[in-house]
Amino acid sequence: MDPSSDAQVYAAIKSGRADALGILYDRYGTAVYRLALRILSDHQEAEDLTQEVFLHLWRKLAFDPTRGSLNNYLLTLTRSRAIDRLRSRSAKVRSLQRWGQELGSTAGGSLPLERLAQREWAQRVRSALEQLPDAQRKALELAYYEGLSQSEIAQKLEAPLGTIKTRCRQGLLKLRDLLRDLVG
Amino acid sequence: MDTLSAEWQEKMAGYVLGDLTDDECTAFELWLQAHPEAQMELARLQETASLLPYGLDGQEKPSAGLRGRILQETGSPRLAVLPRRNWPGWVAAVAAVAVAVLGLDGLRLRSDLAQAQQEIDRYRDVVAMLRESNTRLVSLKGMDDGAAASGSIVVTPGTPEVVVTLRNLPMLPEGQIYRLWAVVDGRKVVVGQFKPAEGGSVFVKLPLSNSLVFAPLVVTREPATATTASGPMVMTSQI
Numbered sequence: 001m002d003p004s005s006d007a008q009v010y011a012a013i014k015s016g017r018a019d020a021l022g023i024l025y026d027r028y029g030t031a032v033y034r035l036a037l038r039i040l041s042d043h044q045e046a047e048d049l050t051q052e053v054f055l056h057l058w059r060k061l062a063f064d065p066t067r068g069s070l071n072n073y074l075l076t077l078t079r080s081r082a083i084d085r086l087r088s089r090s091a092k093v094r095s096l097q098r099w100g101q102e103l104g105s106t107a108g109g110s111l112p113l114e115r116l117a118q119r120e121w122a123q124r125v126r127s128a129l130e131q132l133p134d135a136q137r138k139a140l141e142l143a144y145y146e147g148l149s150q151s152e153i154a155q156k157l158e159a160p161l162g163t164i165k166t167r168c169r170q171g172l173l174k175l176r177d178l179l180r181d182l183v184g
Numbered sequence: 185m186d187t188l189s190a191e192w193q194e195k196m197a198g199y200v201l202g203d204l205t206d207d208e209c210t211a212f213e214l215w216l217q218a219h220p221e222a223q224m225e226l227a228r229l230q231e232t233a234s235l236l237p238y239g240l241d242g243q244e245k246p247s248a249g250l251r252g253r254i255l256q257e258t259g260s261p262r263l264a265v266l267p268r269r270n271w272p273g274w275v276a277a278v279a280a281v282a283v284a285v286l287g288l289d290g291l292r293l294r295s296d297l298a299q300a301q302q303e304i305d306r307y308r309d310v311v312a313m314l315r316e317s318n319t320r321l322v323s324l325k326g327m328d329d330g331a332a333a334s335g336s337i338v339v340t341p342g343t344p345e346v347v348v349t350l351r352n353l354p355m356l357p358e359g360q361i362y363r364l365w366a367v368v369d370g371r372k373v374v375v376g377q378f379k380p381a382e383g384g385s386v387f388v389k390l391p392l393s394n395s396l397v398f399a400p401l402v403v404t405r406e407p408a409t410a411t412t413a414s415g416p417m418v419m420t421s422q423i
Contacts, residue, residue, distance in 0.1 A: 004398045012398045015318060018258040018339035020398065025251050033246040035237040047250050054254045068227055072234040125239040143201060144236050148204040169197035176232040180258065183231040184224075 007065040015062055019060050032078045038145050039082035053078050083147035128178035136171030143168050188225060200229045261327045322401060329354055330418030337378035339397050346392045353384040361408045364390060372413040
């Protein structure tokens with residue numbers, strides 16, 4: 001039995017039904033929390049951020065289902081805010097990463113991934129990550145979870161900047177190819 | 185996208201990853217404006233990036249109380265701005281339907297108080313549902329054969345049942361029933377079936393999966409033996 005789509009539930013949120021937010025929390029709360037925990041390494045801060053992200057969804061009503069999936073919206077917001085928190089911790093100014101920046105993309109409608117249970121997403125993503133060369137995966141994860149600039153990753157991995165850029169980009173492109181049936 | 189050159193694909197990945205220089209970034213955005221078809225591919229890459237967290241090892245979960253704390257925080261700010269559901273009106277509407285269904289006029293109360301009390305007891309849990317802050321009312325409107333019918337469904341997310349109160353449904357010939365369906369992705373998923381009492385009134389509790397509480401609802405008239413929706417639609421929700 002198919003559940004209501006994210007777009008349907010979000011429409012309920014827009015009409016003021018807090019219970020609909022609960023349904024989306026049940027779908028994405030764990031993913032949001034785990035991403036926050038991975039970046040912040042602190043349980044309490046990760047929970048605070050999870051709360052902040054879902055209340056942002058509720059109060060700002062800024063998600064546009066025609067521009068991408070709710071998963072993308074929530075996790076991009078989570079990552080961006082988690083890395084902001086990391087930066088404010090270290091008071092170190094870096095240029096903003098552009099991961100998932102707001103742009104008029106037109107994914108449109110619900111994505112194929114909505115038809116799978118999230119544990120299946122996890123299996124698929126893990127399996128895809130295993131198929132990436134180690135160097136690509138590592139560079140990609142450092143960029144995504146640590147919020148490091150490419151030159152910082154180059155330093156950390158002791159590799160030329162151009163090599164790191166190529167690894168990250170090729171890693172992402174390969175991942176897209178491996179998950180193509182999920183991301184449309 | 186097959187038609188995108190490898191060079192632009194790599195630039196696009198760099199853009200999503202945030203590793204383009206300012207000049208490269210400006211050049212890419214100009215190129216993107218001239219190639220709107222590439223925006224779909226850009227969206228795919230962004231979706232791919234946001235799947236990465238599902239590859240994390242470990243099974244950490246937020247504490248059990250977090251969900252409740254978040255929902256509690258939703259209480260005032262936005263609802264204070266948006267028009268709040270018209271509680272007195274719709275509660276009164278349910279009450280009116282319940283009264284009509286029960287026939288709780290004074291005469292009956294006087295003549296058969298015991299029976300009325302028994303019927304009131306049947307509605308005690310409905311009253312409890314109405315007290316839940318997240319309870320909502322889905323109106324059903326009659327159409328075609330059932331144009332005179334009206335009623336509503338009381339839904340309380342988190343509870344496994346909904347309460348259906350309808351009136352003025354046409355009486356059914358032998359061997360036919362009404363079925364309530366949730367419409368999900370254009371398909372009808374059966375919620376339950378019922379027959380109206382005298383006067384075309386219905387008051388039943390039916391199981392409804394929590395995942396379906398926001399789906400449009402319809403009532404059809406079916407042969408009692410049918411397993412799929414084949415009969416005419418007589419009511420639809422006005423969500």
